[in-house]
Amino acid sequence: MDEPIDTTDEKFPLRENCDPTDPDEMFWWMFASLPGMNNAFFLMPIVYYRLVSKRLYDLGARVKCDACGHAAEPTLKLQLPPSGDPQWATGQGKWVPIDTPDVEVPLVRRAVDALSPADRAAFFKELARRADADNTNDEGGE
Template sequence: MALPLQHECDPDDPATTFLWAFLALPGPAQGPMLVPVQILEQWSERLWRLGFRHHPDLQELEYQPPAPTGGHWLASPGQWVPRGTAVAPEVGTPDISELTIAQRTQIIAQLRESGELAHLVDARLLEPDQASVGTAHTTTPLGADGDGGAR
């Protein structure tokens, strides 16, 4: 099911006419709909500010759905913005091969600072590889004693 956008809702159908107004309501973001009185008051104010006075020209806000790359629509509620606000252009992923070494270094520093690279091991922090003297395991040729296993 897609998000019910204003231009897609039938204004003559009571079951669908206001569906678009209930997207990304004030209150717990991405949480269950546990609605205390304070939140209901915010919803009431939102409906008033959306122009629900049977005068669409008084509508002050409009809904902008999440960008296609913003994740799943159920987890990315979009946002309400002042009416007439331009939709932000979608930001694409930069082509790393076209960046300078300095730009790549800045990206790596930002990823480290944000914790995005915390799961990786920095090779500079590892002990150098060193050989150690020990005893080697000996094996017998396959079939010599019947099992060919290590001793």
């Protein structure tokens, strides 16, 4: 029986923030922005890909050889949309050669990433409330 995955502190999976020794995370970052996704990071909820990572591990896939410890280094990295890009929040980013210089992470993304899960949820709830209020005002409401 599959063990449930705790999603209370979910993060966006990047190679830099995934644990290469954790079966739930060792392949997780590799599923972002798959070919043919057309401006979407993931087709399914992010937590689903943690389950896929674990399944690959259970079927024998490894990032590092169990016997000798050798691990092939990736030749690509996911480059998120740059600061100021109109698609920074929803754009898929792109896989680029590993030696491509990193782009600046938008200030707002760093600020949201620093929030606790509870504060992040409250922040998004407030943004949604304000967007609804703005839409009401635009439609001749209050």
